[in-house]
Amino acid sequence: MQSKFSNIRNDYKRLSLRRDNLEGLPLLQLKKWLEEAVETEHTEPTAMTLATVDATGQPSQRVVLLKDISDKGLTFFTNYLSKKGQHIDFSPKASVNFFWAMLERQVRLDGVVKKISAKESDAYFASRPRESQIGAWASPQSEMVQDSAYLNKMYREFEEKFSGMEIPRPARWGGYVLVPHRIEFWQGRPGRMHDRFVYQAAKGGEWDIFRLAP
Template structure:
């Protein structure tokens, strides 16, 4: 007999998180946790859940990859005509969630959306493997297609068309930046009494730090 879902649990006890020890700026705190996650050799450490919502409130979430961050925000790339792109046009707000189970840590970033510059999108697109650049042209992301053969046909035709030539970035493909207004750092603790430290951006540009009950 399979194990009941309700019996699946882990006792978190690796680390603790105190508001007295965190950095005054959440990006610097993210720097610290990011470095520790990289050092822990976590598989796809940059994988994050991206949650969006349509103008009517319909939510959607999926895994995307972080491709850069700095004081301005957190950057990912996608097809602007995809379902998430449509939602971000209608409602330019998003939430990102990192879960690093090896460290028993979660980071949740809520913020406003803006497209990155054309130059930034071009630079990242040119760094992608050739197959990924062709894939950005070949896939009408989120649209209904009859079968996989359509994608394979598109890929074959585009591979031939671009042979020996530079592959330009499609205008419908590029980057978004999530400009944070709230960042929460979650550290698993025993007895489900987890540590949660929240940073909220104030009108004066400063960050207010608070502990949240788990």
Template sequence: MLDLSALRENYTRGILDQNTVHANPLEQFRQWFTEAASLQIPEPNAMHLATVAANGQPSGRIVLLKTVDERGFVWYTNYDSKKGQELASSARAALTFFWVELERQVRVEGIVKKVSPEESDAYFAVRPRGSQIGAWASPQSAVISSREILEAREQEMMSRFADQPIPRPPHWGGYRLLPRQLEFWQGRASRLHDRIQYEWTEDERWTIERLAP
């Protein structure tokens, strides 16, 4: 048994009020993300991505946010991976950011679509060459018998693309989550945390509500 009951936090670093947050949640996110990045928090763009399989089984993993704008949150991956297969089955997903140094969390839920081939090409072109090779070499989420197989594929791809630009693999590219609900969480003392929720309505506007902690 691992007893963690002695681990206690009393959050006191900030407050969050529905009367002072941005009317647009993406602006509020940009503000919070900028503050996290300014503290040089390791991987402030790390986010938990939750997807759901065809049988209803949820799964999660950490991926890196690469772009956020009015259209949504973008990350890149192998389309044939487990998360890619689950997104093909259900185009709904959830993201979670947690910046412990600021005692803040952001939850995002919405609809996922692939970004355009042009966007994926542009991002792939600026990736480190080793990462480009890796995108070709790794059959992400597939069972392999040994690491040697992976390293052999890497060498094969390095030879294949020697002395030439590496094109984007057809099985690799970006996804964009179009947010329909966001929650901003600010830790507060005595577990009476601030939770502000934005929800996209049928008449295409954002509502803002406070949730009980």
């Protein structure tokens, strides 16, 4: 029996990717593609799927928002006690994936996740909307709760607690940076003959670049 989903497919024809179009450094290439995704008004262009693994070897994924790209890597923020935070404590190895359907592109990055400094986390937390700051205090992220009324109660309590004052960053909340050692750029092409290029970290801070079969 054929599924109603089995015939859903698109033939990607919009763009191509050539070796001589690539930047020498992978994070510069990623920044270039991100800027193009923003320019095309792609929905949530900085959204990336983060994959981590727990102590049993079970992978888990969720979408997080990229907040910075630097020479170090990709920065995102979360609750350190959340499920993803616990996974990272167990194993710092992680992977992220961007997919921009409007541009028929995706990027996959494999690397190691590290906490950023408390100073950097403080600076970003201070830039967040006040409602989001209160939410970081009110939500025991990833824990079981009885109902939404409990969460609303917690939010109101912290809203009252911090009334008329600056809200400090909770110690359990902050940033991570994914330091990649492998980055793949994928551009959809007709007939499923997609363009795929991989940057692989080499000695001395250099990167090897090679093409993969689709």
